[in-house]
Amino acid sequence: MLCENETIEARIFLTKEAEKKNWIEKCGHGYPGLSVELSELAKKKPLSVKPVSIPSHLDEESIWEVFSKVIEQLEEGDRVIFDITHSFRYQPMLALLILHFAKVAFQIEIQGIYYGNFEAKVNGEIPTAPVTDLTSFIDLQDWVTNIYAFEASGRAEPLKRWVSQKKREQAIGGASPQTLKSMGTIEKFADKLAHLSLELETNRGPTLKQAAKSVLNSIKYIQADQLPGQFQPMALLLNRIEEQVRQIAEPDMIESGINAVIWCVEHGLIEQAYTMLDEILITATCLIKGYSIEKAKDNDNVRSWITSGFNGAIKKMAKGEPQFANDRAEKLADELLQNYPKLIRLYGELKDDRNDLNHAGWRKQPQKAEDFIAKIEKSKRRKNKDKHTEKYLELIELIRKYWRENKPDHIREK
Secondary structure, three states, X not given: OOOOOOOEEEEEEEOHHHHHHHHOOEOOOOOEOHHHHHHHHHHHOOEEEEEEEOOOOOOHHHHHHHHHHHHHOOOOOOEEEEEOOOOOOOHHHHHHHHHHHHHHHHOOEEEEEEEEOHHHOEOOOOOEOOEEEOOHHHHHHHXXXXXXXXXXXXXXXXXHHHHHHHHHHHHHOOOOHHHHHXXXXXXXXXXXXXXXXXXXXXXXXXXXXXXXXXXXXXXOOOOHHHOOHXXXXXXXXXXXXXXXXXXXXXXXXXXXXXXXXXXXXXXXXXXXXXXHHHHHHHHHHHHHOOOOHHHHOOHHHHHHHHHHHHHHHHHHHOOOOXXXXXXXXXXXXXXXHHHOHHHHHHHHHHHHXXXXXXXXXXXXXXXXXXXXXXXXXXXXXXXOOOOOXXXXXXXXXXXXXXXXXXXXXXXXXX
């Protein structure tokens, strides 16, 4: 670890008991303490040593004091090697958590975590004991961080970056061809998953289905029994990810879009869910009226009169006098009001809320952020629910019903 041209800064965390038994010049065991050994070493190598006092008590206040003491010694971008050989009671577990916190918060690089196993020492003139490398524990914590990011927000970019980093490390470390091949397969999967998450974040409705299919195809090539050790947790996640993504890969374009809305709701992409839900209803109606997907994308020539029909239906329901783009738009409005009045009422409210969201609240009476969430997420609070709670979950099902009852035969047959 020590080299000739780079100073290593050693921080020795000491309880009072450890200082007395192992650190001072004449320590409790009758041998020179560690401070003496490190002082001699510092004369020969570029080494800076600093003892740091920490409490040994096992209570909550002491735990947070240790946390603060360790964090104070770290700076952004530090490269850290941690020895937990002489850690006491809860300290090894706390050390791992602190290092993971520092890695995320300060972008420190953890180069190693080591434990000297004295229980397995070999007797001799100078007793020796094996040193166990526990650095892979950090990989497990990285799994926790990356999977939480994906489960909570649907974002797979952190997982993609981490997998790419691990692949580079494996290549530099001289991993076997089989390991590098497996890593390449995992990296392709992570790339596809990250691309899908980006498509969802940016509301790329027409291409979501294909992006989801690409993820499913990449999963086929991952063989769980050939995964490198540090990627075994992925085997447990693949079925879960496959189940979620398969809903978006649904061949039916509108069913795929509705499932994408549900994904966005479940992963906290609220504005995307509102925007996508609005667009899906218009697209579904374009298809019902006989237009192809390509023509349905043409906002000027197709979507405008269909949008006029919906806007007219909304205004008629409010006892207004709408202006229609053409006769077809007026006919559509009448059909919708006669057959799907609740759909029109909820859709009108959705359009108003979407405008509030998409215009960033710059209007006379902007809603509270919590209101948007309550209307489209399943409420975890059973008490004090008002009439607007979960109403767009009902709209999602009404749009699904409208589509299934009216979709053209050539789509129904696929």
